[in-house]
Amino acid sequence: PTDWTELDTRAVDTARVLAADAVQKVGNGHPGTAMSLAPLAYTLFQRAMRHDPNDTHWLGRDRFVLSCGHSSLTLYIQLYLGGFGLELADLEALRTWGSKTPGHPEYRHTTGVEITTGPLGQGLASAVGMAMASRRERGLFDPEPAWGDSPFDHYIYVIASDGDIEEGVTSEASSLAGTQQLGNLIVCYDDNKISIEHDTAIALNEDVPERYRAYGWHVQVVEGGENVRGIEAAIEEAKSVTDKPSFIALRTIIGYPAPHKMNTGGVHGSALGADEVAATKEVLGFDPTQFFQVAADVLTHTRELAERGRRAHEDWNVEFAAWAQREPERKQLLDRLSVRGKPAGWTDALPSWQPGDKAVATRSASGAVLTALGPILPELWGGSADLAGSNNTTIKGADSFGPPSISTSDWNATWYGRTMHFGIREHAMAAILSGIVLHGPTRPYGGTFLQFADYMRPSVRLAALMNIDPTYVWTHDSIGLGEDGPTHQPVEHFAALRAIPNLSLVRPADANETAAAWRAVLDRPAESGPVGLALTRQNVPILAGTSAEGVAKGGYVLAEATGGEPAVLIIATGSEVQLAVGARDQLEQAGTPTRVISMPCVEWFDAQDQAYRDEVLPPAVVARVSVEAGIAMGWQRFVGDRGVTVSLEHFGASADYQTLYREFGLTVEAVVAAAQRSLTAAKG
């Protein structure tokens, strides 16, 4: 570019040297890509992106996603050069206890990091969610202006690697990005043809640009990682294409210009070694005996970004103020969402059911809740991985989110629509939901069968690690789904999901608990982690004694023992609470005071104070039974040595659900028998 100076070149070379030094100092890490991508990263951070080092939460900023999180130095060094808060000492502390520069970028841990990345594919897939969120937010706050004329318009930039390209989750998300015509998404693919097993020809021989063209993307190929002119031109063209996501394949030499190790797998994930670091410095005209060298004029130059960012931000503030004046109601909405407020009396809209009413599947109750809340909470939006009707995830009357051209006889798509259609892409759905949450203040949810939480798991885990709060609507939550059989029947999923730290799994017992669950989910603070709702396919009766407060506490006394002094406790979740209630009836009739505890969310219950937990589960009562149509793992700590778990320790089968419950011993009689066994053990 005409305004590229020798200072820019030295800044890029400084980035390379810092990458080599930082990894060499700690003795492990990934120097290669940080070296070869320095020109691209520098161009993005210093020249292409609109951002403000002094306000990394600026609403109007471009977002940056380092999908190849192992190359965290690519990001850290730009955050240092650009003055986002990292200093040389932070780079020197790379990958050490308590540093701001962990092995992979961590959201909330390091200022300027928009998303935690590392598990490959996740970043690119979540970036698709950010691009979608950007459009949906535009629709909520400023739908009228043409693209580029709103303060809510900006770009999502991604750097992706071979690994990201190979992972299936990006294939899913990239196909959807094409369908969604996400013109605000720009993916730079670092085509270095080297991964950990070295030359990628051993495993990757597809024509990646052609694949992205098949997805409907705008595709450019730039030869040469050092080709800053080509890089900048490609980015400019990508920005100008507003009806397709952009893919820029950049052919780089990993580890450039390390004289002996560039273009080898050895430079991917290991320190260069002292000699090669020195040799690299010599190639670049740096003093090989010095470490972490940054010339003062270089840093002064790169930190001028602060001033450019400040000016851009100020210009934007003017636009934003004009918007606020032009759209006072929408400004109020933005203000409300920014503090996660709710309209007064919003919970009055929640549907409720009476004991004795017709039995209702909790998935249906969830659908009724969404439709009831839809008009009140525009921040709520979501969809399904091609199971909308089964997951009950559609807010009735809402448009679909997408270009009008994808409308079908069943769905009316509008650019700012509300119902998302993920296709049969559960993994991308989960990553996209995270991207939406990371991008702005809306509240997204996504549905599939609980069985396919397994497909979503890497993204669910990452949401939990980031402590962000997408909501997963997981229906068909047990053998209760019936005829589809064991491939579709969750058995181990409750336990496996409860195992993930920060994730809350909520399994309501009936329609009222379902409404209470949604209420609790929407009321939680921002940094409380993702929530999965486990909902039934089959109808379940409306129970007496349910409590919204109790649901929010994770567990509560649904039915007290006669006399208030229980001899035995029956703890149950979801569709099995009715079995606990039925067993209580029989036990009480036989003279055994029996308390039923509904425990829709173990995690929320664990978060209560000891006094409340002891009130619900009195330590003195050691005769205890748990009932859940899944493996017992995790329940032993509630029922204790003398307790009995009523569970399912094997895969399901294909038949109607009544037969399955009976054949697999999930019955009132089995719960009664378990209680009697536990009572005997308690006496022993």
Add this chain to the structure above:
Amino acid sequence: PTDWTELDTRAVDTARVLAADAVQKVGNGHPGTAMSLAPLAYTLFQRAMRHDPNDTHWLGRDRFVLSCGHSSLTLYIQLYLGGFGLELADLEALRTWGSKTPGHPEYRHTTGVEITTGPLGQGLASAVGMAMASRRERGLFDPEPAWGDSPFDHYIYVIASDGDIEEGVTSEASSLAGTQQLGNLIVCYDDNKISIEHDTAIALNEDVPERYRAYGWHVQVVEGGENVRGIEAAIEEAKSVTDKPSFIALRTIIGYPAPHKMNTGGVHGSALGADEVAATKEVLGFDPTQFFQVAADVLTHTRELAERGRRAHEDWNVEFAAWAQREPERKQLLDRLSVRGKPAGWTDALPSWQPGDKAVATRSASGAVLTALGPILPELWGGSADLAGSNNTTIKGADSFGPPSISTSDWNATWYGRTMHFGIREHAMAAILSGIVLHGPTRPYGGTFLQFADYMRPSVRLAALMNIDPTYVWTHDSIGLGEDGPTHQPVEHFAALRAIPNLSLVRPADANETAAAWRAVLDRPAESGPVGLALTRQNVPILAGTSAEGVAKGGYVLAEATGGEPAVLIIATGSEVQLAVGARDQLEQAGTPTRVISMPCVEWFDAQDQAYRDEVLPPAVVARVSVEAGIAMGWQRFVGDRGVTVSLEHFGASADYQTLYREFGLTVEAVVAAAQRSLTAAKG
């Protein structure tokens, strides 16, 4: 085709009517695709495939994979028409308790079903594994002849749906299939443009054929599901292309010819309704008042497949006998593998280590085992999802599996090579390993970091459901991996994997237990489910007292309490066994008789009889501690009410592993303190 008769047409129409009737009878299921794919399925089963209804285990048979498992009737009806063992009564019992016709096809449950399918994408991805296995087996048993001249040559046929195409796992597997040039793989894509949310335009607008061309496949497009001439010609051409996998996109009308419901989402996953079933029968010239109508001449015609299959099988037997004579040693190998035998004395080759030797990472020990067994067990082959050097999955000196043209400076690829390179495609790797096991008698393994078991999970679960035995080499199994930080550190994974029924998770304590674990894995019977090895990145000391027999039993006394009467039991796994041993030293010095139990595999321990389990964990000793660098979930049932778990209930961090163990309280001192707490509780 010239030899297509009116009987063939009536047979196809019979298949459609049976599909409609079967779903209508049970009231739920998926009739649409079974109706529209009847011509394709009939052509494959009756005219294209080489198979023998009387011997579905025939080594030389073509394999058929119904990737869209929800359309199980597509398969069941052909198994009925072709005489593979299903009869009309079985179709009438669709999706009912105990029937041979469950909602989704189940391996081992129904004769002629080659693989359990249903979770979308899995079938196609596993078919890639079958095609790879076919070539590897060819290399083991009959490497010399040209393609088509060996009794080991055959095809893998797949029917895939929109859902399969959208799932990322197929993208991964399809890219790899292109690299591998799997000419024996023929995928028929049912391009009906309808999924559960109806018209797929709402979520799928990519150019699928172009995408498959970009992967390097041979791609054909056939218009019209009724176009049997086009279908047959395309299959013929696909068979003739031997250097690329084949993709046949077949444009069908779902539910054809149901007059009111075809080409709608309503016909995908619901019964047609009595009126529409009747109307369909009228369109096809069937009596609308009759159900499950099969004309005698139609069945006679389709069951002639038995005779054609018998003849093909006999012809093949001649070839096979000639091969056996030509290749007596290879015949011996096949015989050995067919019964899962081992060469005499094979365990002598296992490496061993002495206490006091240099500490060894269990991943390194695993690599040493593989290299030692490589020359003795040619059935053993595997690779990594681009982490070969880190997972230690390469048998030293072995060629890589692939076309010679993909060789790199690091890897020498040969068609029949042994080291697989999955690329950064963990999910496809897992599905492929299952396909390899399903195809034949080799013993495949695949490696990645334990963290990325999450990516593999849907395929791992399906392997567990099928009770087949791929081996997963999961290294970097805890915070012990250090600097890469929480995105890469498993915390919940032990529990989440132990939750899957039939899966064995084995976490050896040191190098010798690792060798013992491999020995036990290779010695298990065929129907014992998949095994995951959880191996350390960091070095761990060689322990005194390890036992190969003990490992095979899942848990054993590694160090007995002085005097043989333990006051406290410390149960530990993997890299934490050394902490248990260290704690025992301190406790014994303080006069507390302490037993250390190494528990590498909870599942195997649970399978022992009560006497053995009580011997290892005497019920009378209630002071118990578990130690594992992961969440405690699952350990409470071993330690009981008065036990204490030493665990990690939150995500990890980026730092060297020694710091992490110390900061997170996984230390000898913590184990000692836990033991003391438990001893106090036991007294109370």
